[in-house]
Amino acid sequence: MSSLSETTSTRKRQSGLDWMQIRLILGGIIAVIGLVLALLSNEWGYLLGGVLLGLLAWKWQHGILVAYSILSVFPVLRIIAISLRPTSALLSRTIEIIPANATLASYSALFTEENFLLWVWQSLAITVTVSIIGVVVAATGAYAFSRWRFAGRRPGLIFLMTTQMIPAGMLIIPIYVIVAQLQLTNQIIGLVLAYITTAVPFSIWILKGYYDTIPPDLEEAAMVDGCNRMEAFYRIILPLSTPALSIVFLFNFLGAWAEFIVAKVILVSNAVWTWPLGLNDFIGNFNTDWGKYAAGSVLVTVPVLLLFMWQSKYLISGLTLGSVKS
Amino acid sequence: MVQGIGGLTGETLFATLGQIVPLIIVVVIFILALEFALYNLLSKVFKLQNALAYTLLSPAAVAILVFMIYPLLFNVLLAFSDLKRDTFGCYSPVSVATCQLDHLYGLDYAIDNFTKVFFRIRDGQIVDWGRLLTTAGSTFPALLGRTVLWTFFNVIFHFSGGLALALILNQKIRLKGIYRSLIVIPWALPGVITFLTWKQEFHAQYGFVNILLGGFGIAPISWLDNPIYAFVAIVFVNVWLGIPFYMVMLLGGLQSISPEYYEAAQMDGAGAWQQFRFITMPLLRPILIPAVTLDVIWTFNKLDLIVVMTNGGPQEGTNILVSALYNAAFGTSATQRLGFASAFSIIIFVILFIFAIVWITTSGGLKEIYEK
Secondary structure, eight states, X not given: OOHHHHHHHHHHHHHTTHHHHHXXXXXXXXXXHHHHHHHHXXXXXXXXXXXXXXXXXXXXXXXXXXXXXXXXXXXXXXXXXXHTSOGGGTTOOOOOSSOTTOOOHHHHHHHHHSOHHHHHHHHXXXXXXXHHHHXXXXXXXXXXXXXXXXXXXXXXXXXXXXXXXXXXXXXXXXXXXXXXXXXXXXXXXXXXXXXXXXXXXXXXXXXXXXXXXXXXXXHHHHHHTTOOHHHHIIIXXXXXXXXXXXXXXXXXXXXXXXXXXXXXXXXXXXXXOOHHHHHHHXXXXXXXXXXXXXXXXXXXXXXXXXXXXXXHHHHHHHHHHHHTOO | OOOTBTTBOHHHHHHHHHHHHHXXXXXXXXXXXXXXXXXHIIIIISOOTTHHHHHHHHHHHHHHIIIIIHHHHHHHHHHTBOOBTTTHHHHSTTSGGGOOOSOSBOHHHHHHHHHHHHEEEETTEEEXXXXXXXXXXXXXXXXXXXXXXXXXHHHHHHHHHHHHHHHHHTSSOTTHHHHHHHHTHHHHSOHHHHHHHHHHHTOTTTOHHHHHHHHXXXXXXXXXXXXXXXXXXXXXXXXXXXXXXXXXXXXXHHHTSOHHHHHHHHHTTOOHHHHIIIIIHHHHHHHHHHHHHHHHHHHHXXXXXXXXXTTTXXXXXXXXXXXXXXXHHHXXXXXXXXXXXXXXXXXXXXXXXXXXHHHHHHHOTTHHHHHO
């Protein structure tokens, strides 16, 4: 229990329930004022503001949390709203979530007028390849870092931390020149090679953190039973690490899925773009096409968002495991 | 017009697979061959005790050597070169014939590149601060100052916002799980979409920010056309993006503090502020220091947000060191001076590295990582 909850409970004890009732009435009055203003001016923002302020007066914690949750979800709601608008209303100033004359025209335009599906397919191919290679390479390396005390272990771990400090620009320039010299610009292999650079150190770091939590007694018991070290690793440690392996796969996936800068430098031709380049082009300087942009954003975001919310507990614990907790 | 459905035809589908599948197969075969050969060599020829450890490590070591160490060394080499868009032919094996340079790499290039980061030299005299991009506002001190401001504001707001939310969520409160999953959404959104969507919301006429301000009777602001407002806008977006990370970290830290400490403190008559000051903060420290260290480094290097939202403009108002570096190397306005940009990137790394050493030694952060 935190210090703040202690103070609220003491205050409650001192002044009884009356104080909460006064705040409830006050909050209710503010919300009703918001409703009246909204009805008078036909601006529903007043109702929302009134309800939020009322909640703040009644239970301030919930007021803050609701307001911040709205701020967090808001861009998602906005792109959904814009993606459903008919072309004539794309630039309207309305803030309705389901607009009048909602239509799926922007979505169908993505598939008939743009290379959208091709871009998503390219991104998917690149991302899955990077994630697979990242996990395969990191799984055994992290195990070595976790279980053996070999010469060069500490410098190796410190180096892995230092890689976090390298400015993106410092790697983009040489990688661009190398990829250009190998004539891999406009080829998705060039991009896969570039992404592996960042995927491997991070994956090792997270997996090492996870292996550290598995007691070495397990393998020792298996080795007493006649397994050798590698069999113990494959039969005991890897199956136990499935959650961590899938977290690493997902992190590599999320990292490469929306990568923009390196892709922009390496992939120039429209026919080999990944989706971030395509969506950026929709609201480039010359042809602003909010409808297609919003529809495309919804299609690439919603699956990732559902995956994240479904797995958020594991994902978050995985990140804290890798980056902060020792 | 597009072919197939959304540009995807059987041909394009298999063209991609044809590149990817052989790559994965080659990588897997290479890893197995490497491990097999190395293990036999180390254990049977050299009789090393940790042979298996080195074997298991070898694929990662090779990947890091090839994809990280080699590019970094190559970057240093490029700082000793005059590589630009118009001299690229010299460095490309295909069109070397058209090359105009006497030599590809040399100390004279390096001296020139590194001096130009700081000084503008005419006739052997230092006339001014050097320009990293073409405009007068892109001097090294200006960019460094803006980077420090950018990092400072972001980390302060990330920390205070994340701590406030974590403290509220750590109380006995209903719907905790729902609030938490809604508040981490910014973290889960693909970055490009966040940046592009917020860029639209800051649009002077149609963006939601001005619609909201209009509700309070404030005249529309051209957010992204004014250097100061644009800076405020990008700081806002990055703060919005970074708060969930701190909230999750600090909430984890708060939940691990035993309630007995607070009970004991209350017995001794400590107030809410004293409990926060003398129990909560010291016990959060082991989580806070690494989180702040990582956040400073990430914010300092935050390139994609700036490139997508403002590309450093207007009038250099939002360029920080790394975005200026990107624009010097690949921007449209500059002449793509890659050799010069390599020198610049080395200087940025040195700054960050010095900061990291000083910060880590003074704060004792990341100690547990070194000790393990």
